[in-house]
Amino acid sequence: MAKIQVTDLDLWYSDFQALKKINLAIEQKHITAIIGPSGCGKSTLLRVFNRMNDLVEGIKMQGKVLIDDENILDPTTDLVHLRKKVGMVFQRPNPFPLSIYDNLVFGLKVHGTKRNLEPFVERSLKAVFLWEELKDRLNRSALGLTLEQRQRLCIARLIAVKPDILLMDEPCSALDPQSTAGIEELMRELKKDFTIVIVTHNMQQAARVSDDTGFMLLGELVEFNKTEIIFTKPHDSRTEGYITGRYG
Amino acid sequence: MQRHFDEDLKKLNVNIMKMASLTEEAIQKATQALKDRDASLAKAIIEEDRRIDEMELLIEEEAIDLLARMQPMASDLRFITTGMKINSELERIADLAVNIAQRALEIASMPLLKPLIDIPKLSALASSMVRSSIDAFVNHDEALARKVILSDSEADSLKDLIQKELINDYMIKDSKTVDRAVPLLLVARHLERICDHATNIAEDIIYMVQAKIVKHHPEKLKENNVI
Numbered sequence: 001m002a003k004i005q006v007t008d009l010d011l012w013y014s015d016f017q018a019l020k021k022i023n024l025a026i027e028q029k030h031i032t033a034i035i036g037p038s039g040c041g042k043s044t045l046l047r048v049f050n051r052m053n054d055l056v057e058g059i060k061m062q063g064k065v066l067i068d069d070e071n072i073l074d075p076t077t078d079l080v081h082l083r084k085k086v087g088m089v090f091q092r093p094n095p096f097p098l099s100i101y102d103n104l105v106f107g108l109k110v111h112g113t114k115r116n117l118e119p120f121v122e123r124s125l126k127a128v129f130l131w132e133e134l135k136d137r138l139n140r141s142a143l144g145l146t147l148e149q150r151q152r153l154c155i156a157r158l159i160a161v162k163p164d165i166l167l168m169d170e171p172c173s174a175l176d177p178q179s180t181a182g183i184e185e186l187m188r189e190l191k192k193d194f195t196i197v198i199v200t201h202n203m204q205q206a207a208r209v210s211d212d213t214g215f216m217l218l219g220e221l222v223e224f225n226k227t228e229i230i231f232t233k234p235h236d237s238r239t240e241g242y243i244t245g246r247y248g
Numbered sequence: 249m250q251r252h253f254d255e256d257l258k259k260l261n262v263n264i265m266k267m268a269s270l271t272e273e274a275i276q277k278a279t280q281a282l283k284d285r286d287a288s289l290a291k292a293i294i295e296e297d298r299r300i301d302e303m304e305l306l307i308e309e310e311a312i313d314l315l316a317r318m319q320p321m322a323s324d325l326r327f328i329t330t331g332m333k334i335n336s337e338l339e340r341i342a343d344l345a346v347n348i349a350q351r352a353l354e355i356a357s358m359p360l361l362k363p364l365i366d367i368p369k370l371s372a373l374a375s376s377m378v379r380s381s382i383d384a385f386v387n388h389d390e391a392l393a394r395k396v397i398l399s400d401s402e403a404d405s406l407k408d409l410i411q412k413e414l415i416n417d418y419m420i421k422d423s424k425t426v427d428r429a430v431p432l433l434l435v436a437r438h439l440e441r442i443c444d445h446a447t448n449i450a451e452d453i454i455y456m457v458q459a460k461i462v463k464h465h466p467e468k469l470k471e472n473n474v475i
Binding site: 231 | 251
């Protein structure tokens with residue numbers, strides 16, 4: 001069974017249809033990349049998975065998005081629970097202006113964990129390979145970290161609340177190539193425990209890091225397949241045009 | 249930084265080594281079949297070639313996948329492109345082993361023309377050149393690759409010797425021996441071609457390790473304004 005199953009998903013921002021009849025199955029513990037030119041709807045699709053679009057005025061959705069067989073578009077969905085289960089990493093690392101320690105326990109406190117928090121902090125930092133670097137300065141401000149460390153910290157902050165799915169919206173676009181390589185290596189480690197969906201306009205990154213890739217264009221999911229097929233023998237001429245740089 | 253990409257490269261490396269060991273085994277068995285006039289062994293080699301062909305396709309697909317997905321640069325790029333070339337060379341070598349097996353089948357039912365001495369010697373040289381070229385690939389050993397290239401003239405001399413003996417001592421003296429001598433003549437040619445392919449592999453390895461092209465003697469081609 002797919003971790004995320006999208007069936008006939010349409011989405012409108014007022015009169016503008018941003019997603020058109022999307023059908024897609026995202027496998028558990030895979031890295032799935034969504035690529036496509038700016039404005040194609042890839043970030044909108046990603047934000048559907050933890051209902052981040054809900055705050056946009058005039059938004060309307062139709063269709064089904066099942067996560068572990070539950071339709072998250074159902075009005076009765078508990079959004080706090082959903083966003084705990086489906087965490088998001090953003091383009092620019094956005095740690096809170098608090099200490100490293102407080103960043104990591106913030107989510108736990110929101111979700112009511114009062115027990116000894118130290119083990120959570122250690123486990124989360126170890127998962128993103130920051131523990132050795134930061135264990136002696138947990139009380140320093142998170143804003144003093146490098147961009148890559150900040151992005152790792154943001155991922156650790158998500159992991160602390162034990163999500164199943166990590167959504168990543170251009171997680172490396174603010175980083176230099178070295179830090180990007182570091183985050184990509186981390187993603188490949190994290191997929192042992194998490195299902196990851198990444199939106200990127202960096203095709204090479206999608207090629208390097210993902211198991212499955214979807215190509216979107218003008219709100220449509222043109223093609224979805226194993227990454228090696230998308231990048232060596234895509235079936236749709238529009239995908240071919242995009243990945244070879246002839247189009248878009 | 250430890251890269252996941254290194255694991256992919258290691259996997260490609262392991263598959264090329266597997267392909268090489270299947271190929272080397274095919275050369276040895278083909279010569280054995282010829283020497284022992286063993287038709288069933290010869291048939292088995294022809295049958296086994298399908299596995300080598302499948303392996304070639306698998307390696308090619310893996311290499312293309314890595315080129316498309318990982319955008320390899322510098323030594324990574326040279327490793328993958330060299331791996332692809334070696335893959336083709338090995339497949340050609342295995343085809344030549346099949347050719348030898350076919351010749352073994354042809355003469356299996358005929359009386360022995362002569363005890364085979366130089367052909368097994370050439371076969372041993374061919375196997376050792378293939379093995380050394382793969383060792384050079386695995387260990388990035390440029391010196392060993394150069395040794396393989398130098399062995400090629402030995403293979404050429406041995407082939408000439410076999411050829412001369414078969415023509416002068418048998419075919420010219422007694423035309424009735426032609427149907428048994430020609431397959432042996434061809435075997436010598438197949439073995440010498442195997443040595444040429446091993447030499448190609450060795451040349452590719454020098455490119456991989458040193459980023460220097462040694463095939464076709466580029467310095468001479470430049471001197472003569474060919475390139």
